[in-house]
Amino acid sequence: xxxxxLKEKDNNTKARCGLITTAHGSVxxxxxxxxxxxxxxxxxxxxxxxxxxxxxMIVNAYHLYLxxxxxxxxxxxxxxxxxxxxxxxxxxxGGFQVLSLAKTRxxxxxGISFQSHLDGSSHFLTxxxxxxxxxxxxxxxxxxxxxxxxxxxxxxxxxxAVDRTTKWxxxxxxxxxDNKKALFGIVQGGIYEDLRQKSMxxxxxxxxxxxxxxGLGIGEESEETYKTTEFCxxxxxxxxxxxxxxIGKPADIVEAVAKGVDLxxxxxxxxxxxxGNVFTNNGKIVIKNAQYSNDNLPLDEKCGCYTCKNFSxxxxxxxxxxxxxxxxxxxxxxxxxxxxxxxKRIRESIAQGKFEELKHEMSAKENTKQ
Amino acid sequence: xxxxxLKEKDNNTKARCGLITTAHGSVxxxxxxxxxxxxxxxxxxxxxxxxxxxxxMIVNAYHLYLxxxxxxxxxxxxxxxxxxxxxxxxxxxGGFQVLSLAKTRxxxxxGISFQSHLDGSSHFLTxxxxxxxxxxxxxxxxxxxxxxxxxxxxxxxxxxAVDRTTKWxxxxxxxxxDNKKALFGIVQGGIYEDLRQKSMxxxxxxxxxxxxxxGLGIGEESEETYKTTEFCxxxxxxxxxxxxxxIGKPADIVEAVAKGVDLxxxxxxxxxxxxGNVFTNNGKIVIKNAQYSNDNLPLDEKCGCYTCKNFSxxxxxxxxxxxxxxxxxxxxxxxxxxxxxxxKRIRESIAQGKFEELKHEMSAKENTKQ
Numbered sequence: 001x002x003x004x005x006l007k008e009k010d011n012n013t014k015a016r017c018g019l020i021t022t023a024h025g026s027v028x029x030x031x032x033x034x035x036x037x038x039x040x041x042x043x044x045x046x047x048x049x050x051x052x053x054x055x056x057m058i059v060n061a062y063h064l065y066l067x068x069x070x071x072x073x074x075x076x077x078x079x080x081x082x083x084x085x086x087x088x089x090x091x092x093x094g095g096f097q098v099l100s101l102a103k104t105r106x107x108x109x110x111g112i113s114f115q116s117h118l119d120g121s122s123h124f125l126t127x128x129x130x131x132x133x134x135x136x137x138x139x140x141x142x143x144x145x146x147x148x149x150x151x152x153x154x155x156x157x158x159x160x161a162v163d164r165t166t167k168w169x170x171x172x173x174x175x176x177x178d179n180k181k182a183l184f185g186i187v188q189g190g191i192y193e194d195l196r197q198k199s200m201x202x203x204x205x206x207x208x209x210x211x212x213x214x215g216l217g218i219g220e221e222s223e224e225t226y227k228t229t230e231f232c233x234x235x236x237x238x239x240x241x242x243x244x245x246x247i248g249k250p251a252d253i254v255e256a257v258a259k260g261v262d263l264x265x266x267x268x269x270x271x272x273x274x275x276g277n278v279f280t281n282n283g284k285i286v287i288k289n290a291q292y293s294n295d296n297l298p299l300d301e302k303c304g305c306y307t308c309k310n311f312s313x314x315x316x317x318x319x320x321x322x323x324x325x326x327x328x329x330x331x332x333x334x335x336x337x338x339x340x341x342x343x344k345r346i347r348e349s350i351a352q353g354k355f356e357e358l359k360h361e362m363s364a365k366e367n368t369k370q
Numbered sequence: 371x372x373x374x375x376l377k378e379k380d381n382n383t384k385a386r387c388g389l390i391t392t393a394h395g396s397v398x399x400x401x402x403x404x405x406x407x408x409x410x411x412x413x414x415x416x417x418x419x420x421x422x423x424x425x426x427m428i429v430n431a432y433h434l435y436l437x438x439x440x441x442x443x444x445x446x447x448x449x450x451x452x453x454x455x456x457x458x459x460x461x462x463x464g465g466f467q468v469l470s471l472a473k474t475r476x477x478x479x480x481g482i483s484f485q486s487h488l489d490g491s492s493h494f495l496t497x498x499x500x501x502x503x504x505x506x507x508x509x510x511x512x513x514x515x516x517x518x519x520x521x522x523x524x525x526x527x528x529x530x531a532v533d534r535t536t537k538w539x540x541x542x543x544x545x546x547x548d549n550k551k552a553l554f555g556i557v558q559g560g561i562y563e564d565l566r567q568k569s570m571x572x573x574x575x576x577x578x579x580x581x582x583x584x585g586l587g588i589g590e591e592s593e594e595t596y597k598t599t600e601f602c603x604x605x606x607x608x609x610x611x612x613x614x615x616x617i618g619k620p621a622d623i624v625e626a627v628a629k630g631v632d633l634x635x636x637x638x639x640x641x642x643x644x645x646g647n648v649f650t651n652n653g654k655i656v657i658k659n660a661q662y663s664n665d666n667l668p669l670d671e672k673c674g675c676y677t678c679k680n681f682s683x684x685x686x687x688x689x690x691x692x693x694x695x696x697x698x699x700x701x702x703x704x705x706x707x708x709x710x711x712x713x714k715r716i717r718e719s720i721a722q723g724k725f726e727e728l729k730h731e732m733s734a735k736e737n738t739k740q
Binding site for chain 2: 042043044046315319321322326
């Protein structure tokens with residue numbers, strides 16, 4: 001059921017347009033997936049997301065495994081029915097969250113033993129279990145269990161993590177029972193090219209439906225992110241989806257598209273919104289700043305979102321300072337819309353042979369790096 | 371510009387249908403006004419409220435006076451433009467909030483001296499100031515400054531509050547400069563009929579565009595609320611709007627409509643939603659309860675709201691327990707929709723001579739008294 005078709009290639013960069021097909025619909029790439037951590041993109045309804053043109057969201061298997069439980073989600077009809085979202089869903093394996101959120105986690109040969117950050121209960125996440133959880137959730141694009149070591153880990157440790165990730169990827173592939181779903185391997189190896197190569201060689205031998213580049217955007221320098229992404233993309237097969245996990249700011253996305261990335265996810269648009277940090281075509285807005293107290297303009301005069309069509313910066317500042325939920329909602333809507341339009345422009349510019357112009361425009365804008 | 375037209379009268383009760391016209395549109399009565407405390411009905415957009423059929427909201431002058439300031443709201447075009455709500459707006463005078471929220475407030479002959487609950491700054495709210503604030507906010511229906519004593523206050527004190535409220539009402543009326551706006555007098559007097567009569571006599575002599583019944587729903591018994599409401603409605607002029615402030619539960623609203631009330635406001639639908647308490651046609655739902663953990667039904671199978679059309683109780687319980695903003699939003703939408711439909715049914719049943727049937731139906735339902 002899962003398919004990826006390459007549709008257009010840019011002449012001047014490695015940017016490309018494609019079409020992912022899943023059991024729940026099509027996804028035009030390059031695509032950005034809003035992050036629905038606990039089975040909701042914070043403050044947004046599925047109708048909001050569809051209205052902006054998003055075709056796939058990503059949900060965190062770790063969170064749903066712990067609460068409400070993957071078995072319950074299956075019993076209730078899977079993630080799509082559960083969330084009221086009838087389009088595609090990707091899931092991460094839970095590995096990243098276990099390592100960043102869980103208490104007293106221990107990485108063993110066969111999986112990760114950890115205690116829930118919610119209630120301290122003990123769990124053991126194996127590659128088999130990670131696939132089972134994601135299959136129960138009814139994810140369209142699943143991730144293999146991986147180990148993402150911290151950026152400061154010694155190279156020897158990162159190599160061990162690569163080996164373990166490859167071993168686990170093999171076990172994930174064997175465990176998969178549902179052919180309608182895709183399973184992606186996750187490339188690790190930090191900023192070391194030899195380790196990245198080793199990771200890719202191991203995964204490509206297993207032949208996954210797509211490849212995720214993990215272990216970036218976790219504290220390394222931007223230049224290293226770009227360099228490592230480019231290195232990986234030079235080796236990954238052209239006919240498979242390439243997913244750069246957890247990245248990033250608008251400028252990062254454009255850079256990565258230029259190197260050949262198809263799929264993105266990031267909490268920046270949603271998290272920034274809740275902190276009052278807004279993306280606009282004229283730079284960053286920190287909505288709490290006094291300069292907006294009597295500013296009757298919309299966040300972005302060029303923006304067509306509901307927030308910009310109906311509310312002034314002064315009003316948005318007021319409800320932000322008053323701690324009103326509506327502030328999170330309206331700013332999230334705007335920031336996600338900004339990303340939706342960015343991805344649409346990226347796809348259109350590639351199709352029209354004008355992607356490099358867009359890339360120049362974006363790299364000239366300081367705000368897109370915020 | 372402000373007008374009230376009586377359209378239909380029920381044969382069996384004192385229920386009535388009417389039409390309020392303001393500079394910002396029409397309001398079919400009996401009407402319920404969602405409460406937009408700080409210039410937003412918590413979690414809802416104006417589009418949400420319009421979609422449910424609400425035609426007027428009420429906003430708290432006290433809150434907006436303190437933040438962002440009534441002068442700023444005026445500078446930004448008034449409440450309608452500020453909030454992105456192009457329909458009618460009522461405001462309270464601020465008196466009730468000053469007495470319930472402010473620090474070290476002191477009631478003097480010429481007004482109320484108080485310190486802001488936000489920053490401790492000192493303020494003095496006079497009748498003139500209360501009208502100025504509401505005119506600056508561009509309210510369509512303003513309230514006179516009143517004093518609402520606590521339910522346990524001695525009768526002698528309540529009488530003094532009535533006298534002060536009448537005196538302030540006169541000063542409010544004199545201070546009013548904008549003839550497009552309506553000014554309502556607020557009847558006080560606790561649960562004492564002689565004091566209520568004294569209050570009404572004083573206010574009616576001043577001839578306001580409408581009369582609000584204040585000082586109820588603050589801790590007295592339900593029977594006293596009904597009895598006092600009925601007593602007031604027997605004296606208030608038939609051709610003027612009657613507004614029962616801060617009330618109430620669905621059953622209270624139906625009871626009060628039967629006695630001749632036209633206008634309501636209450637935080638119950640919105641506040642209950644944020645606490646996970648849901649109104650349905652089959653009784654109250656406390657969404658966190660374990661019984662809903664695997665319940666794939668909507669909150670209310672008879673409800674046509676977005677929440678009921680798209681989400682199960684199990685999902686709503688999950689996002690409530692996970693502390694997700696979307697829970698507040700979806701439950702608020704449902705509860706307000708429940709109120710919107712209730713008011714619509716009330717108006718239709720009066721017009722069709724079937725209001726008593728509706729009243730019997732509602733009084734048989736325990737859940738409407740929740």
